[in-house]
Amino acid sequence: MSGWAHESERLRAAGPGQRTRRALKRARLWYALHPRSAQAAGLRQVCYNLFRPECFWFRNGAACCPHQAYDRFITGQRACRKGGPAIGREADGANPRQLLAGFVRSHLFAYGVGTGAIIASEFVIVQFPHLLGRFTDALSAGQLTPRAVGVYAARLAAVGLLYVLLFGVGQFSNGRLGREFEYELRQRLFSHWETLSTAYYHQRSVGDLLNQALNDVRTVREAMAAGLNQLTNAVFLLCSTLWMTLRTVDVRLTLASMFPLLFVPVFVVAFGPRIRQSSRQVQERLSDMADLTEESLTAIRLIKATGNEPVEARRFAERVEAIVAQQMQVFQQSALFQSLIPLMGSLSFAVALVYGGALTATRQIGIGEFVAFTQYLGMMLNPLQQIGNVINNFQRASASLLRLEVLLAERPDITDPPAPVLVEDIRGAVAVHVPEFRYPGSERPVLRDVHFEVAPGQTVGIVGRTGSGKTTLVNLLPRIFDPPPGTVFIDGHDVRDLRLSDLRGAIAYVPQDGFLFSTTIGENIAFAREGVKREEVEQAARLACIDEDIARFPDGYDTVIGERGVTLSGGQRQRTAIARALLKDAPILILDDSLSAVDMNTEKRIIEHLRALRGRRTTFIVAHRLSAVRDADLILVLDEGRVVERGTHEALLAQGGIYAAMYALQAAGEGVSA
Numbered sequence: 006m007s008g009w010a011h012e013s014e015r016l017r018a019a020g021p022g023q024r025t026r027r028a029l030k031r032a033r034l035w036y037a038l039h040p041r042s043a044q045a046a047g048l049r050q051v052c053y054n055l056f057r058p059e060c061f062w063f064r065n066g067a068a069c070c071p072h073q074a075y076d077r078f079i080t081g082q083r084a085c086r087k088g089g090p091a092i093g094r095e096a097d098g099a100n101p102r103q104l105l106a107g108f109v110r111s112h113l114f115a116y117g118v119g120t121g122a123i124i125a126s127e128f129v130i131v132q133f134p135h136l137l138g139r140f141t142d143a144l145s146a147g148q149l150t151p152r153a154v155g156v157y158a159a160r161l162a163a164v165g166l167l168y169v170l171l172f173g174v175g176q177f178s179n180g181r182l183g184r185e186f187e188y189e190l191r192q193r194l195f196s197h198w199e200t201l202s203t204a205y206y207h208q209r210s211v212g213d214l215l216n217q218a219l220n221d222v223r224t225v226r227e228a229m230a231a232g233l234n235q236l237t238n239a240v241f242l243l244c245s246t247l248w249m250t251l252r253t254v255d256v257r258l259t260l261a262s263m264f265p266l267l268f269v270p271v272f273v274v275a276f277g278p279r280i281r282q283s284s285r286q287v288q289e290r291l292s293d294m295a296d297l298t299e300e301s302l303t304a305i306r307l308i309k310a311t312g313n314e315p316v317e318a319r320r321f322a323e324r325v326e327a328i329v330a331q332q333m334q335v336f337q338q339s340a341l342f343q344s345l346i347p348l349m350g351s352l353s354f355a356v357a358l359v360y361g362g363a364l365t366a367t368r369q370i371g372i373g374e375f376v377a378f379t380q381y382l383g384m385m386l387n388p389l390q391q392i393g394n395v396i397n398n399f400q401r402a403s404a405s406l407l408r409l410e411v412l413l414a415e416r417p418d419i420t421d422p423p424a425p426v427l428v429e430d431i432r433g434a435v436a437v438h439v440p441e442f443r444y445p446g447s448e449r450p451v452l453r454d455v456h457f458e459v460a461p462g463q464t465v466g467i468v469g470r471t472g473s474g475k476t477t478l479v480n481l482l483p484r485i486f487d488p489p490p491g492t493v494f495i496d497g498h499d500v501r502d503l504r505l506s507d508l509r510g511a512i513a514y515v516p517q518d519g520f521l522f523s524t525t526i527g528e529n530i531a532f533a534r535e536g537v538k539r540e541e542v543e544q545a546a547r548l549a550c551i552d553e554d555i556a557r558f559p560d561g562y563d564t565v566i567g568e569r570g571v572t573l574s575g576g577q578r579q580r581t582a583i584a585r586a587l588l589k590d591a592p593i594l595i596l597d598d599s600l601s602a603v604d605m606n607t608e609k610r611i612i613e614h615l616r617a618l619r620g621r622r623t624t625f626i627v628a629h630r631l632s633a634v635r636d637a638d639l640i641l642v643l644d645e646g647r648v649v650e651r652g653t654h655e656a657l658l659a660q661g662g663i664y665a666a667m668y669a670l671q672a673a674g675e676g677v678s679a
């Protein structure tokens with residue numbers, strides 16, 4: 006049995022009670038090793054089946070479908086069962102600082118273990134100079150026997166071993182917690198992004214959002230894992246060293262040598278805010294660069310086709326130069342700040358040599374005491390340097406937290422109404438009475454006096470010049486943009502009074518770009534609904550006339566179609582998106598210019614299939630090619646946001662207006678018979 010088949014069998018054999026983390030971990034490993042292979046896709050399907058839709062909830066309290074549960078699991082996010090620990094629930098709506106505080110509170114014991122281990126390790130390591138001092142004293146007094154040397158060596162080795170053990174435990178424990186927090190924060194970000202409305206994404210770039218999800222979150226994680234370790238290490242190493250010196254070394258020598266170190270807090274106050282400010286600017290410029298990279302890679306085919314590589318390379322270089330300049334500023338400030346701290350350490354050393362040397366020469370302290378003290382001072386330099394690093398880290402993390410805070414404070418402008426009308430079954434009657442619609446922040450009305458009504462099961466064609474408002478009009482139905490109150494109704498209910506999940510669940514929408522995911526074509530179609538069977542996917546593909554194309558693909562429905570469906574033709578992409586919408590089987594179907602890249606014959610067949618389903622769903626077809634709407638019960642002709650003509654195909658032809666002129670033009674150009 007092949008590796009894949011064996012794994013698949015094991016997973017299948019696991020009963021509901023055995024859907025264990027172990028099985029899933031193995032699945033994740035398998036998936037990581039074979040991310041793009043058909044086997045992985047198949048295994049994924051099996052794994053989907055292992056999750057039951059009703060029982061997977063995430064820590065932020067949001068329910069999710071098994072597909073998402075699995076996807077989140079393989080990307081390292083943790084799902085928990087309904088009713089499981091709801092750490093994130095209290096964090097819902099919280100800012101990252103509260104999230105951080107909540108996380109630390111709920112992992113107090115683990116933090117205690119990690120930090121405690123580091124603290125203990127510091128108290129162990131400071132025994133080292135003390136032992137060395139005693140060894141030196143014994144040596145200078147000529148009291149060292151071979152046995153005593155062995156005992157000293159064994160003690161020093163034991164100190165080293167215990168230190169490594171304790172310090173390792175502390176590092177690992179806090180590092181692990183940092184990673185867990187990183188996942189929770191990313192998950193929180195993602196859940197938050199899912200709630201924000203389309204208008205928000207028109208204002209923010211993908212690059213900037215990616216930068217926040219990656220760089221800002223990582224900076225915070227570094228501060229709370231490595232930063233916390235370094236801080237604990239540095240503070241307690243300093244404290245324990247100080248304690249040992251005061252206990253075992255002359256107090257005058259200790260106090261005099263420590264004097265230069267009192268300047269460290271002064272430098273922190275002087276440099277901290279400047280470093281934080283510059284770090285924030287660097288992050289913003291990094292967002293810019295991420296933006297440009299994303300845009301350039303998305304448009305790489307166009308760039309190559311037009312031979313614009315040098316222009317893009319120049320644009321990229323300009324942004325990189327700006328980032329480098331900004332980063333140099335941060336580096337200069339950080340370098341100056343970090344070097345001032347060891348400088349103070351060196352001054353301490355100088356005082357110790359002069360004053361300690363004099364005390365030793367006048368026999369006020371022993372040689373062993375002096376040797377031990379210089380060792381202690383050496384040990385202090387490292388934590389002082391670390392404190393500089395940690396403060397820099399915390400300054401950067403603070404800037405990142407601020408950016409994340411701003412993002413998480415963003416509220417979706419399209420939300421459920423406070424008291425939604427609960428509807429059992431939407432039939433698909435649509436009434437639109439929009440006196441005027443403007444996009445948020447825009448002065449110009451895009452729709453004016455648009456009034457029409459559609460009975461359930463009817464088909465509406467929407468045509469008109471480019472920019473006349475067709476997409477805007479259909480976007481109002483699922484509230485992608487909010488219509489004015491009391492202007493758009495479904496089954497007699499204002500769409501703004503319905504729960505968003507009810508409203509959007511009743512609408513299958515194929516947007517103009519018909520986005521596809523970089524997975525298999527079968528999964529792209531199945532994305533419409535949870536728990537769909539392969540036969541249903543195939544039936545939807547038949548209705549959208551993509552089934553024959555799929556049959557010719559090397560792996561059929563399991564063919565991976567590349568990023569955003571790059572390996573498909575424009576027409577194939579459109580038909581896949583249509584199949585996905587048909588599979589949703591919602592009472593309202595919207596095709597926004599979704600047949601433009603399909604040839605006339607295929608378009609005709611798809612329209613025939615839709616007509617066969619007539620009565621079952623209300624359909625809106627936005628089109629430039631009039632052949633796509635000629636069978637519609639009502640055709641609206643838009644011009645500059647107004648309905649300038651309306652009627653059936655025949656009635657509009659008879660009117661001899663804009664529609665008739667468009668039809669004549671297209672018939673002449675494409676050879677369409679009237």
Ligand SMILES: Nc1ncnc2c1ncn2[C@@H]1O[C@H](COP(=O)(O)OP(=O)(O)OP(=O)(O)O)[C@@H](O)[C@H]1O
Nearest residue numbers: 207444447451469470471472473474475476477478
């Ligand atoms: N998010 C937006 N913010 C502001 N104005 C917008 C936005 N989206 C579209 N518009 C403007 O609204 C007008 C109508 O756009 P819309 O996309 O609805 O036209 P359309 O008829 O669907 O065009 P096409 O046939 O080219 O797709 C255009 O002038 C456009 O510039």
